[in-house]
Amino acid sequence: MRRRSHGDAVDGRSGGHDRFAGAPVSLRNVSRLHRQGAAKVPALVDVTLDIEAGESVAVIGPSGSGKSTLLHVIGAMDRPDTGSVVVGGTRVEQLSRRAAAVFRRGVGFVFQHYHLLPQLSALDNVVVPLMPVQVDFDRVRRARETLDAVGLGARHEARVADLSGGEQQRVAIARALVVRPRLLLADEPTGALDSRTGDEVLDLLAEVQADQGMTMILATHEAAVAAQCSRVVSLRDGGVVGDHPLWDPRPDETLRRATGLG
Numbered sequence: 001m002r003r004r005s006h007g008d009a010v011d012g013r014s015g016g017h018d019r020f021a022g023a024p025v026s027l028r029n030v031s032r033l034h035r036q037g038a039a040k041v042p043a044l045v046d047v048t049l050d051i052e053a054g055e056s057v058a059v060i061g062p063s064g065s066g067k068s069t070l071l072h073v074i075g076a077m078d079r080p081d082t083g084s085v086v087v088g089g090t091r092v093e094q095l096s097r098r099a100a101a102v103f104r105r106g107v108g109f110v111f112q113h114y115h116l117l118p119q120l121s122a123l124d125n126v127v128v129p130l131m132p133v134q135v136d137f138d139r140v141r142r143a144r145e146t147l148d149a150v151g152l153g154a155r156h157e158a159r160v161a162d163l164s165g166g167e168q169q170r171v172a173i174a175r176a177l178v179v180r181p182r183l184l185l186a187d188e189p190t191g192a193l194d195s196r197t198g199d200e201v202l203d204l205l206a207e208v209q210a211d212q213g214m215t216m217i218l219a220t221h222e223a224a225v226a227a228q229c230s231r232v233v234s235l236r237d238g239g240v241v242g243d244h245p246l247w248d249p250r251p252d253e254t255l256r257r258a259t260g261l262g
């Protein structure tokens, strides 16, 4: 895996490396029932999970096992029916709508389908998350530096619709990083990419996570993607059925043994 030097900061401050603390994440007995017409679908069932500050955790499981719902309740995009979600000392499930919106501004989200504004430039997309907040720095400068850090130095002014899938995902990662998140949530971040481009995006995510020290939670159903993280949590039918560190220097092997995937 490529590693950037520590002097090559991603966070947009000049003057070298600027690592900041990740947020610990703690879920206690979290359940979430989705309604589908008359039916009730248990998306999360009594999930208890502790993630340390700065950990990188893959959440794996088959389609419908609750991976996205888990990320959504951690990131205040959805609210559990029961249980508690604490992120960096904040009781997320108790936040008002307004407070949840403020909380989300400090979380980096990366989605499978990028969720960018396609008619705007790469630069404008990265500036957008900084617009609602009072800042004492130059937004455009920080956005430019963040795009440079994800390898898009030459594409600032390009319309997102004209970029390749891999470039679009890099813009989405820059958009997530520009707020200097203490928590990065990535939902199938390589799901729409070919394997080579997907590997490059994964390398980038692993690099920024290691450089900046934020907590990262990455949902995937691919063993090779999960192997980029230091711990794998397996979900099935909304419940945690496995939780393994990936300590082996051959993570694919460890993952296969630990989870039966791959």
Ligand SMILES: Nc1ncnc2c1ncn2[C@@H]1O[C@H](COP(=O)(O)OP(=O)(O)OP(=O)(O)O)[C@@H](O)[C@H]1O
Pocket: 034, 035, 036, 041, 042, 043, 061, 062, 063, 064, 065, 066, 067, 068, 069, 070, 221
């Ligand atoms: N907004 C929603 N309304 C109704 N049902 C939902 C909603 N979101 C998720 N579900 C259901 O909850 C269950 C868990 O879905 P979730 O998307 O969290 O799983 P997943 O593991 O991320 O799946 P995939 O890998 O296919 O994205 C599924 O049965 C899904 O159909």
